[in-house]
Structure formats: structure tokens, C-alpha cells
Amino acid sequence: MFAYAIRRLLGAIPTLFIIITLAFFMMRLAPGGPFDAQRRLPPEIEHNIRAAYDLDKPVYQQYLIYLGKLAHGDLGPSFKNKDFTVTEMIADGLPVSAKLGLSAMTLAILIGMTLGTIAALRQNRTTDYVVMAGAMVGITIPTFVMAPILTLIFGVYGVTLFGYDISLPVGGWNGGALRNMILPVFVLSLGPIAAIARLTRGSMVEVLHSNYVRTARAKGLSTFKIVTRHALRAAVLPLVSYLGPAIAGILTGSLIIEQIFGIPGIGRYFVQGALNRDYTLVMGVLIYYATFVILLNLVADLLYAALDPRVRYAK
Amino acid sequence: MTIPLSAAGTEAAMGRFMDVKGRSLWDDARRRLARNRAAVVSIVVLGVIAAAAIFGPFFLAYSYDHIDYTVVSCAPDWWPDPSVLCTAGGTHWFGTDSVGRDLLVRTLYGARVSLSVGLIATLVSLVIGVAYGATAGYLGGRIDEIMMRFVDVLYSIPYIFLVIILMAIFDRNFFLLFVAIGAVEWLTMARIVRGQTLSIKQKEFVEAARAGGVGAFGIIARHIIPNVLGPVVVYVTLTVPASILAESFLSFLGLGIQEPLTSWGVLISEGKDQMETAPWMLIFPATFMAVTLFSFNFIGDGLRDALDPKDR
Numbered sequence: 234m235f236a237y238a239i240r241r242l243l244g245a246i247p248t249l250f251i252i253i254t255l256a257f258f259m260m261r262l263a264p265g266g267p268f269d270a271q272r273r274l275p276p277e278i279e280h281n282i283r284a285a286y287d288l289d290k291p292v293y294q295q296y297l298i299y300l301g302k303l304a305h306g307d308l309g310p311s312f313k314n315k316d317f318t319v320t321e322m323i324a325d326g327l328p329v330s331a332k333l334g335l336s337a338m339t340l341a342i343l344i345g346m347t348l349g350t351i352a353a354l355r356q357n358r359t360t361d362y363v364v365m366a367g368a369m370v371g372i373t374i375p376t377f378v379m380a381p382i383l384t385l386i387f388g389v390y391g392v393t394l395f396g397y398d399i400s401l402p403v404g405g406w407n408g409g410a411l412r413n414m415i416l417p418v419f420v421l422s423l424g425p426i427a428a429i430a431r432l433t434r435g436s437m438v439e440v441l442h443s444n445y446v447r448t449a450r451a452k453g454l455s456t457f458k459i460v461t462r463h464a465l466r467a468a469v470l471p472l473v474s475y476l477g478p479a480i481a482g483i484l485t486g487s488l489i490i491e492q493i494f495g496i497p498g499i500g501r502y503f504v505q506g507a508l509n510r511d512y513t514l515v516m517g518v519l520i521y522y523a524t525f526v527i528l529l530n531l532v533a534d535l536l537y538a539a540l541d542p543r544v545r546y547a548k
Numbered sequence: 549m550t551i552p553l554s555a556a557g558t559e560a561a562m563g564r565f566m567d568v569k570g571r572s573l574w575d576d577a578r579r580r581l582a583r584n585r586a587a588v589v590s591i592v593v594l595g596v597i598a599a600a601a602i603f604g605p606f607f608l609a610y611s612y613d614h615i616d617y618t619v620v621s622c623a624p625d626w627w628p629d630p631s632v633l634c635t636a637g638g639t640h641w642f643g644t645d646s647v648g649r650d651l652l653v654r655t656l657y658g659a660r661v662s663l664s665v666g667l668i669a670t671l672v673s674l675v676i677g678v679a680y681g682a683t684a685g686y687l688g689g690r691i692d693e694i695m696m697r698f699v700d701v702l703y704s705i706p707y708i709f710l711v712i713i714l715m716a717i718f719d720r721n722f723f724l725l726f727v728a729i730g731a732v733e734w735l736t737m738a739r740i741v742r743g744q745t746l747s748i749k750q751k752e753f754v755e756a757a758r759a760g761g762v763g764a765f766g767i768i769a770r771h772i773i774p775n776v777l778g779p780v781v782v783y784v785t786l787t788v789p790a791s792i793l794a795e796s797f798l799s800f801l802g803l804g805i806q807e808p809l810t811s812w813g814v815l816i817s818e819g820k821d822q823m824e825t826a827p828w829m830l831i832f833p834a835t836f837m838a839v840t841l842f843s844f845n846f847i848g849d850g851l852r853d854a855l856d857p858k859d860r
Contacts, residue, residue, distance in 0.1 A: 248701045259713055373841045375793055377800045377813075378834045381820040389824050485708045489800065493820070504801055507712050519709055 238535060245527045252523045253516070257299060260512045261292050286312065299516075308517040312510070319517035323499055327521070329406060330498030333490070334483050336418045341425035341479070346472070348426070349433025350460060353468075356438055364430060371427025376486045380420045380493045387416060404495040417494045421486050425479045432475055436468040443467075470541055476533040481526055577778075580854040587850025590843035597840055601659035609639075610650035612657040613808035643828040645818060654810050655833050661811040662792050662837070665726055669791035670784055672730025677737025678780060682768045684738070685745025696742065699735050708732075708794065715803040725804060729794045733787050740783055744776040778855045785848035789841045796837065812837040 283289045287298055302309060308319035352364040387401045401416050440446060441464055449459050484500075491500040499518050506514035581587055605612065622644040642651035684695035714728045748754065749772065757767050796813025798804035805811040812833045819830030 251701055256710070256713060259710075369842070369845065373789075373845055374838050375796065375841075377797065377820070378816060378838065381816075381823055381830055382834070385823050385827070385830075485797075488708075488712075489797065492801065503709065504712065504803075507715075508802070515713060519713075522709060 237538075238531065241531050241534070245524075245531070248527060249520070249523060253300075253303070253520060254296075256516055256519050257296055258292070260510070260515065261295065286310070303520075308520070309513040311506075311514045312512060319513050322502055322514065323517055323521060326497055326499035326502055329496060330487060330491070330500060333414070333417060333421065333496060333498060334480075334487055336414065337421035337483055337486075338425070338479065340418060341422040341429055341483075342472075344422070345426040345429025346433050346465075346469075349430040349435075350437055350465070350468075352430065352434040353437030353441060354456065354460070356441075361434075365434070368427040368430045371423045372431075374423075376420055376424065377489045377493065379423060380416075380490065383416055383420060384493070404493070406494075406496045417490045417496060421483060421490050424482055424486065428475065428479065428482075429472060432471050433468060436471045437464060440464045440467045466540070470537065473533055473537045473540060476536075477526070477530040480529045484522055484526070577851075577854040581850050584850040584853065586846040587854075590846040590850075593839060594843045594847070597659060597836065597843075598663060601656050601663060604656040605653055605660075608650065608653045608656075610653050612653050612810065613649065615647045615649055642832045643826070645829055646822060646826075651815075651829065651832060654815060655812075655836055658810045658812045658815050658833060659836060659840075661805055661809065662795060662813070662840075665729065665795040665811070666788040666792040668726045669730035669733060669794075670787045672727055673733035673737055673787055673791075674780070674784060676731065677734035678741050678773060678776070680734065681738035681741025681743075682745050682772050682776065685742035686749055686764065686768050686772055688746070688749075692742070696739075699738055702732075703735055708797065711794070711798065712801070712803055715798055722805065722809070725795065725798070729791050733791060733794075737780070737783060737787070740779050741776050744779060745772050748772055748775050782848060782852045782855060785844055785851055789844040792837070792841065792844075 280289065287295055290298070299309065306320070308323070311317050311319050311322060348364050348368070352361045355361045384404075388404075402413050406413055446459060446464055449463050454462075487498065488500040488504055490496065491498045492504060499521065502514055503518040503522075505511070506518065642655060645651055645654065680695065680699075684692045711728050711732060715725060749767075754767060754771055757771050762770070792812070795804055795811060796816065799811050799813030800817045802817070805814050807814075815833035816830060816837065819826075819833060823830045
């Protein structure tokens with residue numbers, strides 16, 4: 234398995250290379266540049282600015298320079314935020330985005346699996362239907378509809394429960410305070426919760442009808458023990474292969490969530506960078522995202538093999 | 549019990565047998581789908597929304613870009629809170645937006661754009677995905693490996709990011725938006741079709757066609773593709789809402805449809821900014837979109853059950 238992991242990691246390098254190349258040329262060959270708004274500058278000064286960012290060279294040279302710097306871990310200066318390098322900006326936003334994303338993922342797995350298991354145990358009864366209807370809502374209603382509605386209810390109107398004011402802030406990060414995190418994390422995890430609940434229910438129903446579960450029941454084990462000891466282990470497999478898409482989904486969702494809640498993560502940099510053609514910033518964030526997705530897909534595959542003795546990766 | 553042994557008896561039995569109309573897979577599927585209440589209701593609802601989107605604007609008094617500053621952010625006529633109602637202006641069933649445009653006609657226009665994005669992008673993904681997947685699966689071997697490896701590479705790119713870059717650099721070109729979304733949605737389609745093709749190409753009828761001298765292209769077009777349609781149809785009904793979502797997502801970020809044209813994503817984005825003072829600007833487009841997405845999902849589920857009854 235170790236050899237397999239190494240091989241997959243090496244295989245990721247060409248993938249990353251293709252992504253970088255594709256994104257680089259897509260951005261450079263497009264009409265318009267980062268300094269178009271400053272047309273009024275005297276030609277000499279404009280020339281100097283372009284030279285300072287190597288924009289006066291032919292595109293292939295720019296590409297080679299970029300790759301050369303990238304090999305040293307240098308993502309270049311941001312075109313728009315003059316005093317910052319892209320590395321600094323990402324180092325600034327990454328912890329925030331990571332905290333947001335990981336919290337959402339953890340929440341999604343915990344709640345999704347619990348709900349799915351409950352639904353499977355109460356198959357074709359009211360509880361099952363309620364959970365599955367809820368999952369349908371979670372899958373169908375996009376984050377950018379859910380977020381404003383929940384902000385409206387909890388943030389703007391305010392909610393009082395048993396005499397306690399449980400209103401939440403409508404935005405901002407506040408250094409990752411719990412109160413500020415609840416709404417964004419919850420909205421971000423809704424889609425994955427729904428998907429995980431559906432997957433868990435599906436595989437759990439199948440496992441609960443299998444012979445070894447019947448044996449366990451015949452031996453007199455409690456439902457709780459059957460579920461935690463026997464059924465969940467088998468039912469969790471389809472979930473592992475869902476991890477890759479789930480991560481991608483949460484990354485995409487975080488673009489919107491960071492925008493709506495005003496959270497200073499790298500998703501916001503990406504959207505802003507794309508809008509004002511801040512090439513280096515967009516490239517930097519894209520490289521981070523792609524690496525992340527590739528790595529997590531690898532982790533998911535390895536986890537799958539570790540959990541399922543039937544899966545063996547050929548040399 | 550006697551068994552008719554005479555020739556006449558057999559013929560009679562045969563005749564009776566011939567009278568029975570054959571039921572194809574699609575007949576069966578239609579029957580099962582018709583029994584699925586959620587799917588049938590969804591089809592009706594979608595039909596109504598589509599009809600309203602196509603014909604509705606012709607019957608309304610306002611055009612989608614008619615700006616009227618005397619009725620800015622008016623509540624719908626029947627709104628319970630009279631303090632936000634406007635006295636001036638005509639009837640606005642869904643109220644008006646922040647520059648006084650009628651929200652009903654804009655929601656219907658948004659439906660036109662969103663639904664056509666869904667359909668056109670799906671069509672693009674369908675054509676690319678089916679052709680690519682069937683070719684890779686049928687040719688097999690080295691070519692298959694290279695073709696699917698390419699799909700794997702594209703898979704590992706968070707695709708929406710590429711679309712964002714595309715939209716940012718090509719200045720929100722309306723047509724390109726459709727194609728870009730379709731061009732990134734074809735990957736799963738290609739995988740599904742390839743998987744199906746791999747099993748179908750082993751079947752006897754393909755072998756027979758090959759023995760009869762039909763070329764690779766003929767076999768793919770005449771024998772493989774018709775037989776992979778089942779799973780493809782199911783996936784198509786799920787691609788349409790995914791495309792609608794992708795467009796709305798981009799529009800929400802300000803990278804999609806441009807003013808004065810609109811889509812549900814644009815309307816929701818505008819509504820979100822005004823939701824404290826004018827919640828109707830968020831509620832109506834969001835409801836329309838949610839209902840549409842629900843309908844497509846129910847139809848997709850219904851089709852899956854109908855076409856593949858063992859997978860329940």
C-alpha cells in the first residue's frame with residue numbers, strides 16, 4: 234500500500250502541472266490585463282510597471298519564469314494588492330478557510346451518519362420519511378438560498394428560545410469565535426449532511442438485512458452494539474468514496490459562504506482575484522485548492538483499502 | 549389437464565400468444581413512472597413553470613427591463629404589512645425590485661434563462677459525454693486508458709474554479725456560460741457511458757454486427773448508444789438541476805448573467821441584499837428555483853426506479 238501511495242503521489246505531479254499550465258494560459262491569453270484601469274498613465278511608466286511584473290515578455294517566457302519561481306515555492310507578488318505577496322495572502326486566509334471547511338466536514342459526517350443510521354433502523358416508518366425528506370431539502374436548496382434565509386431568521390429578526398436570546402451574528406469572523414462560526418459552518422455542511430445521510434441509510438439498510446447481522450441479533454446483542462460494532466463498519470464504505478466529492482463540494486460552497494458572511498478566507502481572494510484579473514493570486518489559490526483535492530482523494534482511496542479487506546491495490 | 553398436441557391446437561395457442569402485445573423496457577418504465585406519484589406531480593409542476601416562463605411575459609403589462617422610479621421596492625399587492633405597500637403604479641403580484649421593475653415578469657424571465665441554461669448545458673454535456681464515453685469504452689485498451697486518464701485529471705480540478713476563471717476572462721459572455729457549464733458537466737456522463745459500453749460490447753448482438761461487417765462507428769452509433777440510454781436518461785435529469793445551480797452560483801458571485809437580463813441566481817443575489825427591507829425579492833425567485841430543483845430531483849429518482857427496478 235505504501236508503494237501505491239508513493240505512485241499515486243508521483244502521478245499527481247503531472248496532474249498539477251496540467252492544471253497550472255491550463256490556468257496560466259487561460260488567464261494570459263484572455264483580453265484585458267490587471268493594469269487596464271490605469272490607462273491614463275504615461276506610456277513609460279506603464280511600461281515600467283509591466284516590466285516589473287514581467288508582463289512585457291512573451292507569454293512563454295512569463296510561463297517559464299512562473300514555473301521557475303513556483304519550483305522554489307514563490308507564488309509571486311499580488312498584482313492588485315501591491316504590498317503583499319500571494320504567499321502572504323494565502324498564509325493569511327488559509328487557516329480561516331481550513332477551520333471553516335474542516336468544521337463543516339466533521340459536522341457533516343457526525344450528523345449525516347447519525348441521521349442515516351436512525352433512518353435505516355426505522356426503515357419505511359415516519360422517522361425514515363422525515364429524515365429522507367429533510368435530506369432531499371438539504372440536497373436541493375443551494376447554500377446561497379439557505380444562507381440568507383438563516384441569517385434573516387437568526388441574525389436579523391433574532392430568535393428567543395426559553396427566554397434565552399440565541400441570535401447569531403450576521404457576518405464577520407471575529408478570530409473564529411464560536412458564535413461567528415455556527416451559521417457559516419452549519420450552512421456549509423447542510424449539503425454534505427444530506428448526501429451522507431442518504432448514503433448511510435442506503436448501505437445501512439442493506440447491511441442490516443445481511444446474515445451476519447441476523448446472527449448477531451439471534452445471539453441477543455443489543456441494537457446499539459449491532460450498529461456500532463458490526464453494521465457501521467460495513468456501511469461506512471460508500472461514504473469513504475464520497476469523501477472526495479464532498480471535499481470538492483465544501484470548497485466550492487466556501488466560495489459563497491465566505492462571500493456572504495464576510496469571512497476572510499482564501500475563497501474570497503479567489504473570487505476577487507478572478508474579478509480584477511489578479512493573475513498570480515488566482516493561480517496561487519487554484520494551486521492550493523487542486524493540491525488539496527488531489528491529496529484528499531488519495532487519502533480517501535487509501536482509507537477505502539484500509540477499511541475493506543477485499544480491496545487490494547495492484548503493484 | 550390436456551395438452552393440445554394437434555397442429556391446429558398449437559396454431560391456436562400461437563395465435564393467442566401473438567395477440568399479446570410485447571412490452572418493451574421503455575413501456576414498463578413508463579408504467580412504473582406513471583405510478584410514482586412524486587414524479588408525476590413533478591412533471592406537471594415543471595410543465596406549468598416552463599409554460600409560465602415561455603408564455604407568461606406576453607400577458608403581463610410590464611417588460612422585464614421597464615424601470616419605474618415611482619414604485620421602487622414595492623411589496624406585492626396582497627402583502628400583509630400595509631406600511632411597505634406603494635400607492636402609485638399598477639398591479640405587481642410579486643412586488644417590484646430596487647429600481648421599480650416588476651418582479652413577476654423578472655422571475656419569469658429568470659426562469660427562461662435558468663431553464664435554458666439547464667437544458668443547453670445538459671445537451672452539451674450529453675453530446676460530449678456520450679460520444680467520448682462510448683468511444684473510449686468501445687475501443688478499449690490503450691486508447692481507453694489514455695482517454696479515461698484525461699477524465700481523471702479533469703476530475704481532480706475543482707471545476708467551478710475553472711468556470712470562474714473562464715467567465716472572468718471572457719467578460720461574462722452569455723453563450724460561453726452555457727457551453728462552459730456543459731463542458732465541465734460531461735465528465736460523469738462519459739464515465740457512466742464508458743462503463744455501460746464495456747459490458748455491452750461483449751454481448752452477442754454486437755459480435756453479430758461486427759461479424760456482419762459493421763464498422764466501429766456504426767456499431768457505436770447504432771448498437772451501443774441506444775443501449776446505454778437508460779442510465780444516461782437518469783443522469784440527464786440530474787444534470788439539468790446541477791447546471792441550473794452552477795449558473796445561479798456564478799450569477800450569485802457576479803460572474804454570470806448580466807443586467808438587465810436576469811436569472812434566478814441574479815434575482816436571489818439581489819434579493820439577499822434587500823432581504824431585511826424587502827423579503828419578497830428573495831422569497832419568490834428562491835421558491836421558484838427550489839420547486840424546480842425539487843421537481844427535477846423527484847423525476848430523476850422516479851426514472852431511476854422505473855428504469856432499474858432492482859436497484860431499490
